[in-house]
């Protein structure tokens with residue numbers, strides 16, 4: 158079976174967030190002697206493409222409205238990613254030093270059209286086309302409706318929603334950018350009077366998945382306008398919990414962290430990594446260290462931080478370290494808070510993959526007060542690195558973290574999206590931290606939890622098999 162994943166991001170080539178982690182790991186776990194799982198992504202002008210060599214093996218043009226645009230398909234010369242990867246190079250639109258921009262309608266339409274044009278030239282077209290998020294959301298529509306892609310009509314498409322907040326909306330004025338289709342079916346593109354790639358994917362893909370079972374349920378009542386659509390398409394929707402790449406996220410071999418460690422020398426390893434972080438960020442290693450890694454946006458509950466951090470700072474019982482960037486209204490107060498709070502609170506505003514690994518390794522607790530969390534990978538990395546997650550029970554966080562008040566609980570959960578609720582959770586965490594025997598026992602328990610992709614990769618394979626060979630009851 159040949160599976161094609163189509164995505165805007167893939168770790169380690171281009172990563173903005175969790176989408177990259179998933180697309181960079183799932184194909185690796187799906188590949189066997191019988192299954193070939195490949196990735197097609199845009200060719201960007203970034204660190205990865207600057208430091209690796211590629212060869213071009215296909216060139217052609219696409220038609221984007223009235224424009225004729227050149228594209229190439231490249232592969233990596235020394236590929237040690239664990240799966241085949243192809244790069245669609247549209248020099249005029251995609252070869253930029255960023256992944257997303259305000260011209261994404263044209264950019265990702267060009268990507269999807271070039272991808273399908275090139276796939277159409279294959280002798281054996283793939284068995285499954287698996288698209289991720291709205292940037293690839295028009296692919297299931299085009300496979301089903303566009304005259305020139307008739308060959309794809311019988312090929313099952315799967316669409317995974319990593320985040321339904323972003324839908325890729327654009328005006329019907331641009332419908333001419335999409336290759337010719339029977340205009341009677343233009344309604345498949347529409348939701349609420351605009352072209353909505355996420356909605357089109359939900360309507361046209363053979364199956365729709367979300368990245369956790371709870372998020373699937375939540376979408377029926379909160380999906381940024383698509384609640385009705387998701388409820389009516391519920392029969393073809395299923396939640397499959399993300400996994401993590403345990404080869405990348407391995408405390409024993411992680412090349413990014415200061416000191417490698419394992420369950421056997423957990424205390425020594427965590428202490429050394431915490432000492433490294435505290436030295437680098439001028440924090441007190443004797444106090445419990447609370448960290449946040451992620452986008453500073455409402456979705457992640459980051460707007461609660463300024464108020465919550467002020468209380469935690471005033472209490473002087475903990476240190477705080479933040480890594481991220483995002484909305485200026487949230488980011489600015491968090492930067493302003495740095496002044497006068499040296500030694501207690503520090504932040505790295507920006508994106509730093511290596512630092513994120515060091516934080517998972519060196520922090521005592523990871524904060525995730527998310528309003529919305531389709532799955533969340535950070536809590537799974539944190540568990541694997543022996544860092545206790547403090548989460549708002551929502552979406553994938555609800556599916557992966559159990560509160561310490563339960564018999565086998567190992568995390569700290571809160572329900573409300575308020576600074577007070579977060580501070581209360583932090584105080585419960587400090588209490589746990591001070592009960593060293595219990596805290597260490599929990600750290601050992603969480604490091605042993607298996608969140609690798611093995612199980613979910615198999616769930617996806619079973620789903621593909623089921624679509625290809627449906628069982629009629």
Ligand SMILES: Nc1ncnc2c1ncn2[C@@H]1O[C@H](COP(=O)(O)OP(=O)(O)O[C@H]2O[C@H](CO)[C@@H](O)[C@H](O)[C@H]2O)[C@@H](O)[C@H]1O
Nearest residue numbers: 174175176319451481507508509510513530531532533534
């Ligand atoms: N400033 C920074 N520096 C370095 N690394 C940083 C960083 N900010 C974030 N990261 C890293 O980016 C990833 C974020 O993963 P999430 O699952 O939290 O993300 P996101 O909201 O992007 O993804 C969406 O897709 C994923 C995948 O399906 C879902 O888990 C999630 O709920 C959904 O919102 C993690 O690997 C994290 O370490």
